[in-house]
Amino acid sequence: MQQPAPGRRAQQRQQRLAQILGAAEQIFATSGFEGASMAAIAAEAGLPKANLHYYFGTKEALYAALLEDLLRLWLSATDAIRPDSEPAAALEGYIRAKMAWSRSRPHASKLFANEVLRGAPLLAAHLSGGLRALVEEKAAVLRGWMAEGRMAVVEPRHLFFAIWAMTQTYADFDTQIRLVLDVPALGDREFDDGVATVLRLVLGGCFADSARQHG
Amino acid sequence: MQQPAPGRRAQQRQQRLAQILGAAEQIFATSGFEGASMAAIAAEAGLPKANLHYYFGTKEALYAALLEDLLRLWLSATDAIRPDSEPAAALEGYIRAKMAWSRSRPHASKLFANEVLRGAPLLAAHLSGGLRALVEEKAAVLRGWMAEGRMAVVEPRHLFFAIWAMTQTYADFDTQIRLVLDVPALGDREFDDGVATVLRLVLGGCFADSARQHG
DNA sequence: GGTTATGCTGACCGCGTGGTCAAGCTTTCC
DNA sequence: GGAAAGCTTGACCACGCGGTCAGCATAACC
Numbered sequence: 001m002q003q004p005a006p007g008r009r010a011q012q013r014q015q016r017l018a019q020i021l022g023a024a025e026q027i028f029a030t031s032g033f034e035g036a037s038m039a040a041i042a043a044e045a046g047l048p049k050a051n052l053h054y055y056f057g058t059k060e061a062l063y064a065a066l067l068e069d070l071l072r073l074w075l076s077a078t079d080a081i082r083p084d085s086e087p088a089a090a091l092e093g094y095i096r097a098k099m100a101w102s103r104s105r106p107h108a109s110k111l112f113a114n115e116v117l118r119g120a121p122l123l124a125a126h127l128s129g130g131l132r133a134l135v136e137e138k139a140a141v142l143r144g145w146m147a148e149g150r151m152a153v154v155e156p157r158h159l160f161f162a163i164w165a166m167t168q169t170y171a172d173f174d175t176q177i178r179l180v181l182d183v184p185a186l187g188d189r190e191f192d193d194g195v196a197t198v199l200r201l202v203l204g205g206c207f208a209d210s211a212r213q214h215g
Numbered sequence: 216m217q218q219p220a221p222g223r224r225a226q227q228r229q230q231r232l233a234q235i236l237g238a239a240e241q242i243f244a245t246s247g248f249e250g251a252s253m254a255a256i257a258a259e260a261g262l263p264k265a266n267l268h269y270y271f272g273t274k275e276a277l278y279a280a281l282l283e284d285l286l287r288l289w290l291s292a293t294d295a296i297r298p299d300s301e302p303a304a305a306l307e308g309y310i311r312a313k314m315a316w317s318r319s320r321p322h323a324s325k326l327f328a329n330e331v332l333r334g335a336p337l338l339a340a341h342l343s344g345g346l347r348a349l350v351e352e353k354a355a356v357l358r359g360w361m362a363e364g365r366m367a368v369v370e371p372r373h374l375f376f377a378i379w380a381m382t383q384t385y386a387d388f389d390t391q392i393r394l395v396l397d398v399p400a401l402g403d404r405e406f407d408d409g410v411a412t413v414l415r416l417v418l419g420g421c422f423a424d425s426a427r428q429h430g
Numbered sequence: 431g432g433t434t435a436t437g438c439t440g441a442c443c444g445c446g447t448g449g450t451c452a453a454g455c456t457t458t459c460c
Numbered sequence: 461g462g463a464a465a466g467c468t469t470g471a472c473c474a475c476g477c478g479g480t481c482a483g484c485a486t487a488a489c490c
Contacts, residue, residue, distance in 0.1 A: 009436075009487060016437095030334060035249030038478060050439050050480085059478065110332055113387075117325055117332075119245060120390045127394040135395050152419075158412035161392055162381045169380035172328075175335045177376055179342040180350050197373035204367075205419030224457060224466075231467095253448060263469050265450085274448065 019045050020052055021069070024062050029110035033063055033118065064122055067115060070108050071126050077101065081138045087145045088207050092199060095163060099195050102171035103186075109171035135160055151206045159206070166198045234260050235267055236284075239277050244325035248278055248333065279337055282330060285323050286341050292316065296353045302360045303422050307414060310378060314410050317386035318401075324386035350375055366421045374421070381413045 023045035027036045038059055042049040056062040080093035102109055115123050139156035146153045170177065174186055181190060238260035242251045253274055257264040271277040295308035317324055330338050354371035361368045385392065389401055396405060 013437090030332070032247040032250055032329070032332075035247055035333075037476080039476085048439050049478090050441095051437085053479065054438070057479095113328070113332060114247070116388050116391050117245070117247075117328060118250075120394070124390070124394060127391055128397065131391075132395050132397060152415070154412055154415055155408045157395060158408050159416075161384055161388075161395075161409070162412055162416055165380040165384035165388070166377045169376055173331050173376075173380070175339070176331050176342055176346075179335070179339060180347050180376075181372060182343065182347060193370045193373050194376070197369055197377055200367070200369055201374075201377055201416040201420035204421070204423055205416035208419055208423055228467090252446080254446085264448090265469050266467085268449065269467070269469090272449095 016047070016051070017055060019047065020055060020062070021066060025066055025107045025111060028063060028066065029107035029114065032114045033059075060122075066111060067122055070112055071123070071130070073101070073105075073108070074112070075130060075134055078134060078138050081141055083141050083144060087142075087151045088203055091163075091202055091206065095167060095198050095202060096195060098163065098167035099170065099191065099198065102167055103191055106171035106174060109168050113168065113172040152208060154206060159202075163198070163202060166201070170194050231262070231266070232270060234262065235270060235277070236281060240281055240322045240326060243278060243281065244322035244329065247329045248274075275337075281326060282337055285327055286338070286345070288316070288320075288323070289327070290345060290349055293349060293353050296356055298356050298359060302357075302366045303418055306378075306417055306421065310382060310413050310417060311410060313378065313382035314385065314406065314413065317382055318406055321386040321389060324383050328383065328387040367423060369421060374417075378413070378417060381416070385409050 020041070024036075024041045027041045027044055031037075031040070036059075038049050038052055041062075042052055045052070052062065056065065077097050078094060080097065081090045115121075120127055135157055138160070142151070142154075142156035142159070145151045146156075170186065170191065177190070178184070178186060183190065235256070239251075239256045242256045242259055246252075246255070251274075253264050253267055256277075257267055260267070267277065271280065292312050293309060295312065296305045330336075335342055350372055353375070357366070357369075357371035357374070360366045361371075385401065385406065392405070393399070393401060398405065
């Protein structure tokens with residue numbers, strides 16, 4: 001392991017970055033920006049604190065890097081909603097994707113929640129820029145379907161708010177759900193029930209006739 | 216104002232307590248427990264920092280006092296759901312109440328969200344105690360209605376999770392909603408649209424046939 | 431092998447934090 | 461009026477924070 005394999009430096013750099021980002025996501029998610037300490041993140045990553053500063057400069061820059069990655073994921077989830085999609089299938093796909101995301105990346109979801117709760121100081125520009133444009137675009141698709149009578153008339157943007165809220169609650173509020181359901185952790189059963197419930201509400205609300213098939 | 220009116224002390228005490236609790240709710244809601252500083256709360260309340268410590272002892276005790284009040288409100292909102300209620304009307308009433316609460320007490324809702332996001336260290340006992348019992352009780356009412364064929368069969372507890380998520384998002388995520396809708400603040404219009412959307416989804420999902428009347 | 435650029439980190443710093451307290455002030459009670 | 465009880469607050473403290481940096485280790489390049 002001593003020979004200077006070419007690119008060893010770059011490779012280790014990537015590993016360290018991932019190590020730090022992973023630890024930071026977890027700590028920031030459960031403690032919030034202010035509550036998290038660089039020392040705690042360093043401990044979680046198994047690195048000296050000064051090393052984090054070497055790679056990211058400041059705590060805020062590290063936090064911002066996480067949010068950047070995060071938002072890219074967030075925005076890409078709506079891909080299934082396109083004018084040529086079948087409306088119910090498109091919404092179902094979107095809900096399933098969001099729900100899967102809540103399950104696989106709960107820390108990321110909590111991080112996002114924390115940031116928005118704080119008033120989104122670092123995300124405001126993205127929210128009123130990229131996200132607004134995306135929502136506007138997808139809302140137009142839904143309005144098209146409504147005009148064609150292929151789905152019920154709802155304010156499309158509020159429909160998105162509802163879907164976001166219901167799906168992300170399984171990540172953000174997992175503690176509450178866990179305690180109310182009296183289970184040690186959310187597993188297959190809880191997520192299946194969650195998906196079924198969200199699908200029923202959304203499909204029932206947007207495609208009243210077909211709703212009864214989803215019980 | 217100099218004469219020693221009887222009870223002047225107790226009266227001023229109440230005023231001070233309210234003053235502190237109000238300021239604390241606001242600061243804790245937007246900064247989280249760790250992010251909030253006693254100095255910031257004191258400044259918001261217009262009192263010296265040492266005064267807060269005189270009344271509440273520690274930061275955590277002040278925070279806990281807020282959560283205590285909060286949970287009492289939270290639990291009382293389900294009153295409308297009783298076995299002898301008309302199912303759709305009961306759910307509609309509950310949703311409207313929750314939505315009104317999001318509008319009138321957004322700080323309280325955010326405070327709650329912050330606490331649950333952190334893993335609910337101070338609320339865990341209440342969540343798995345009083346709240347779980349309440350949900351179990353109301354879930355039983357819903358199951359009764361389902362058995363009688365008066366509403367669709369859904370997992371009642373997950374239905375509650377969905378309703379909580381959709382209604383509270385108008386308080387907790389108001390920043391995001393505001394930026395996406397491109398309005399300076401959430402007003403009548405936005406809350407009316409929100410109520411309409413949530414009602415459509417829940418009533419459409421639980422009472423499929425009558426859903427179309429709510430567009 | 432030698433030189434340079436990059437990576438790494440222990441020790442340190444100034445600052446804001448939650449919390450304390452002695453001293454003074456005001457209301458209450460007799 | 462006077463003593464006791466409760467209230468107020470400026471000054472202070474130890475501590476943990478984000479951030480810095482000098483000095484050393486290692487990989488890259490010729």
